[in-house]
Amino acid sequence: MMLVMSDLDDKNKELKKRLRELGAEVSDDDDEDEDDDDYDYDDDDDDAIESNQNMTDNPISFKDKVVIITGSGGGLGKQYALQYAQRGAKVVVNDLGGTLGGSGSSNKAADLVVSEIESKGGIAVANYDNIVTNPTGILQTAINSFGRVDILINNAGILKDASFAKMTQKQFEDVLDVHLNGAFKLTQLCWPIFQKQKFGRVVMTASPAGLYGNFGQANYSAAKLGLVGLCETLAKEGVKYNIKVNAIAPLAKSRMTETILPPDVLNKLLPEKIAPLVLYLTSDIVDSSGSIYEVAAGLFAQIRWERSGGLYLNPNKSFTPEAILNKLKDISSFDPSTTEYPTQLNDYNFVYSKTSMLPENSQGSIKIKSLKDKTLSLKK
Numbered sequence: 083m084m085l086v087m088s089d090l091d092d093k094n095k096e097l098k099k100r101l102r103e104l105g106a107e108v109s110d111d112d113d114e115d116e117d118d119d120d121y122d123y124d125d126d127d128d129d130a131i132e133s134n135q136n137m138t139d140n141p142i143s144f145k146d147k148v149v150i151i152t153g154s155g156g157g158l159g160k161q162y163a164l165q166y167a168q169r170g171a172k173v174v175v176n177d178l179g180g181t182l183g184g185s186g187s188s189n190k191a192a193d194l195v196v197s198e199i200e201s202k203g204g205i206a207v208a209n210y211d212n213i214v215t216n217p218t219g220i221l222q223t224a225i226n227s228f229g230r231v232d233i234l235i236n237n238a239g240i241l242k243d244a245s246f247a248k249m250t251q252k253q254f255e256d257v258l259d260v261h262l263n264g265a266f267k268l269t270q271l272c273w274p275i276f277q278k279q280k281f282g283r284v285v286m287t288a289s290p291a292g293l294y295g296n297f298g299q300a301n302y303s304a305a306k307l308g309l310v311g312l313c314e315t316l317a318k319e320g321v322k323y324n325i326k327v328n329a330i331a332p333l334a335k336s337r338m339t340e341t342i343l344p345p346d347v348l349n350k351l352l353p354e355k356i357a358p359l360v361l362y363l364t365s366d367i368v369d370s371s372g373s374i375y376e377v378a379a380g381l382f383a384q385i386r387w388e389r390s391g392g393l394y395l396n397p398n399k400s401f402t403p404e405a406i407l408n409k410l411k412d413i414s415s416f417d418p419s420t421t422e423y424p425t426q427l428n429d430y431n432f433v434y435s436k437t438s439m440l441p442e443n444s445q446g447s448i449k450i451k452s453l454k455d456k457t458l459s460l461k462k
């Protein structure tokens with residue numbers, strides 16, 4: 083059986099144009115010799131397809147879908163790769179194969195996952211590119227091997243933990259580079275393809291450390307919450323193209339957590355328990371977009387922003403620190419009758435029309451200490 087690339091040529095050309103705009107070197111050989119780019123399945127692949135067709139009797143199927151999973155040579159990503167392949171997806175198993183801190187590289191991790199998928203009759207290809215320095219290589223592997231991309235799981239990650247006082251700029255930037263900038267680069271490369279085909283699914287891998295903070299992980303927390311913001315915005319921009327973008331904050335056993343949690347706890351937090359949510363969030367039928375899910379040990383819980391009913395003050399000259407202090411309780415009161423769960427910017431015009439009509443603000447009885455003799459430094 084042969085999947086001919088010619089009907090994918092237009093998409094391929096557009097991708098090449100995009101890759102060139104992004105500074106990548108893209109060869110034209112395949113334009114000249116179409117046969118080089120044909121994806122030839124051999125007999126084993128036929129068996130694989132048959133067995134996958136049986137598996138695609140599941141209501142959620144990924145038959146004919148191509149999924150890129152970054153950092154899927156181990157840990158959570160490997161489990162996603164196995165489960166996507168089991169449901170008929172063609173999987174790009176990307177992994178740099180470095181250490182937890184991001185140094186070194188090896189083909190072994192990705193190769194082993196591909197072998198495991200193939201031994202079970204699935205379809206996968208390995209890619210060893212570093213998401214930071216060669217995201218285009220990852221996408222090229224998907225296009226060259228399978229002719230398309232439908233789903234992107236931004237999962238690759240490293241750790242460079244240090245308390246904030248001791249954290250170097252390099253430790254901070256390296257972690258942001260892999261988690262946040264890497265996800266940005268590859269998602270942006272896939273985006274025009276998703277727009278054109280009116281289908282795309284993206285998962286950003288955030289973390290409870292990003293949502294709540296965690297000692298020693300200022301770099302990691304910043305990157306992970308950055309991914310949540312990226313997810314929320316892309317979900318809005320993706321609406322008219324049927325591109326759904328969600329974020330997960332998982333906790334599971336992997337080399338990342340094995341020094342943090344005791345083995346008896348970790349053994350209950352298996353990485354394969356994260357995969358079902360990821361598969362659902364990238365299926366044809368998913369409604370959710372722009373949502374955040376905390377997931378661990380069989381718990382699947384959506385996280386959302388909550389705004390207290392809040393305090394409305396007239397922004398005139400009676401709008402002072404004392405006026406706020408006087409009503410501090412209102413600012414932080416999450417009374418269920420007045421709280422809201424915002425998913426977009428507030429209507430600030432409406433807010434102003436409401437606050438500007440309010441009477442003078444009471445200054446209360448508590449006085450804020452004078453700042454006399456204190457030095458205030460204002461940096462430009």
Ligand SMILES: NC(=O)c1ccc[n+]([C@@H]2O[C@H](COP(=O)([O-])OP(=O)(O)OC[C@H]3O[C@@H](n4cnc5c(N)ncnc54)[C@H](O)[C@@H]3O)[C@@H](O)[C@H]2O)c1
Pocket residue numbers: 152153154155156157158159176177178179180181182184191211212213214236237238239240260264287288289290331332333334335336337338339
């Ligand atoms: N395990 C947890 O409890 C947990 C909790 C919260 C978030 N996460 C996130 O889940 C994701 C997967 O983590 P994991 O626990 O499976 O750890 P892991 O170390 O097993 O997996 C991360 C993979 O990413 C690969 N990688 C690192 N840098 C790369 C790069 N520049 N290019 C390509 N591949 C690269 C690594 O080689 C590794 O195989 C990470 O984003 C992590 O931050 C994990």
